[in-house]
Amino acid sequence: MELSQLTMFKTxxxxxxxxxAAELLxxxxxxxxxxxxxxxxxxxxxxxxxxxxGLVISPSGSLFLGYVNKILSLCAESQRVLDPSAAPSGILxxxxxxxxxxxxxxxxxxKFHQLYPAVQMQFRTADWSQLSNDVVKHxxxxxxxxxxxxxxxxxxxxxxxxxxxLIASPAAGRINKPQDLAAVDIxxxxxxxxxxxxxxGWLKKHGVESAVTSIASYGTILGCVSSGAGVSLVPRGIxxxxxRIGSIRAFTFDDLLPVTNYFISxxxxxxxxxKDRFADLLKEEFRCL
Numbered sequence: 001m002e003l004s005q006l007t008m009f010k011t012x013x014x015x016x017x018x019x020x021a022a023e024l025l026x027x028x029x030x031x032x033x034x035x036x037x038x039x040x041x042x043x044x045x046x047x048x049x050x051x052x053x054g055l056v057i058s059p060s061g062s063l064f065l066g067y068v069n070k071i072l073s074l075c076a077e078s079q080r081v082l083d084p085s086a087a088p089s090g091i092l093x094x095x096x097x098x099x100x101x102x103x104x105x106x107x108x109x110x111k112f113h114q115l116y117p118a119v120q121m122q123f124r125t126a127d128w129s130q131l132s133n134d135v136v137k138h139x140x141x142x143x144x145x146x147x148x149x150x151x152x153x154x155x156x157x158x159x160x161x162x163x164x165x166l167i168a169s170p171a172a173g174r175i176n177k178p179q180d181l182a183a184v185d186i187x188x189x190x191x192x193x194x195x196x197x198x199x200x201g202w203l204k205k206h207g208v209e210s211a212v213t214s215i216a217s218y219g220t221i222l223g224c225v226s227s228g229a230g231v232s233l234v235p236r237g238i239x240x241x242x243x244r245i246g247s248i249r250a251f252t253f254d255d256l257l258p259v260t261n262y263f264i265s266x267x268x269x270x271x272x273x274x275k276d277r278f279a280d281l282l283k284e285e286f287r288c289l
Contacts, residue, residue: 001039001042003071003072003075004035005035005036005038005039006068006071006072007025007072008021008025008032008035008036009036009039009047009061009064009065009068010065010068010069010072011024011025012032012036012048012055013047013048013057013061013065016054016055016056017054017055018032018033018036018055036048043060043064045058045060045061045064046058046060046061047060047061047064048061082271086273087116087118087273088116088118088119088273088274088276088277089116089118089119089273089274090118090119090120090274091119091120091122091274092119092120092121092122092141092272092274092275092278093122093123093139093140093141093142094121094122094123094140094141094142094143094144094275094278095123095124095125095126095131095134095135095140095142095143095144096123096125096131096143096144096145097125097126097127097128097131097144097145097146098125098189098216098217098218099146099162099195099218099234099235099237099238100144100146100235100237100261101123101125101144102218102237102238102241103235103236103237103238103239103240103241104160104162104237104261104286105144107285108281108282108285109121109123111281111285112277112278112281115277115281116274116277119274127192127193128145128146128147128149128192128194129147129192131143131144131145131264132145132149132151132154132264135154135264135265135266136151136153136154136266138266138269141265141266141269141272141274141275142263142264142265142275142278142279143263143264143265144159144261144262144263144264144282145261145262145264146162146194146195146259146260146261146262147194147262148260148262149262149264153266153267153268154264154265154266154267155264155265155266155267156262156263156264157262157263157264157279157283158260158261158262159261159262159263159282159283159286160260160261160286160287161258161259161260161261162235162236162237162258162259162260162261163235163236163252163258164195164198164199164233164234164235164236164252164256164257164258164259165233165234165235165236165239165250165251165252166231166232166233166250166251166252166253166256167222167225167231167232167233167234167239167248167249167250167251168225168230168231168248168249168251169225169226169227169228169247169248169249170247170248170249171228172184172228172231174251175231175251177206178202178203178205178206178208178253179206179208181203181208181210181231182208182209182210183210184210184230184231185210185211185213185229185230185231186199186210186211186212186213186230186231186232186233187212187213187215187220187221187224187225187229187230187231187232188212188213188214188215188221188232188233189214189215189216189221190214190216191214194259195233195234195235195259196212196233198233198256198257198259199233199256200212202253202255202256205255213230218234218238218242221234222238222242222245222248225248226245226247226248233256235259236250263279263282265279
């Protein structure tokens with residue numbers, strides 16, 4: 001069964017005549033006759049009832065025509081969505097590290113949905129290593145990470161630099177220098193987190209040792225900090241998201257350098273308009289950060 005056969009069958013059914021169908025399809029009537037007979041043999045039913053010089057579609061033909069219309073409609077739709085000028089549609093699978101998902105992406109995801117309602121977004125969070133592997137394996141179309149991955153299959157673009165802020169309860173008083181953290185409990189994401197690495201590197205640079213408790217949840221980290229149990233280092237986007245609770249304050253230090261966030265995708269994917277528009281929106285929204 002071929003699409004050309006289905007097209008011939010539909011045209012004959014619509015026109016009620018092989019001759020008129022041949023004129024519309026720019027082929028000889030005998031070609032259409034032979035192709036439809038071959039289709040009937042394959043299906044094991046008669047699709048038309050011969051009536052004089054004309055044709056009347058059979059009950060089996062009417063049933064078959066409903067499916068043929070759906071098949072040809074889907075084929076036409078598949079061609080339209082692949083047209084370079086078509087609006088993005090289909091499924092878009094995006095991942096992000098927790099800090100980006102919590103602090104920077106909610107407004108952008110909402111805007112993307114408003115701009116491209118035909119795109120079905122599937123979104124999830126993970127650590128940067130897992131996200132990179134998932135993009136390489138085509139399980140994600142793209143991801144936002146805070147560590148630049150080194151893999152030959154990945155296309156990497158810088159989207160923004162995330163300023164880092166030290167957060168503490170107002171009851172903890174001012175934190176003026178790294179040495180003020182020497183006897184303070186610190187709550188950070190587990191090892192492998194680039195923000196944890198930035199903090200520990202900064203403390204080591206200043207000869208400060210401090211206990212670090214691993215917590216894989218910004219909600220829990222912020223709860224511990226706001227209760228006065230200790231401090232944490234977070235992206236500014238996280239602080240901006242939660243500073244309204246009123247029980248945390250932020251401190252910045254010139255030598256605590258920002259961390260670059262990247263959007264990664266698989267360079268072996270030739271065309272994915274939804275992913276490309278998402279990347280464009282990322283660059284547009286975050287160009288001033």
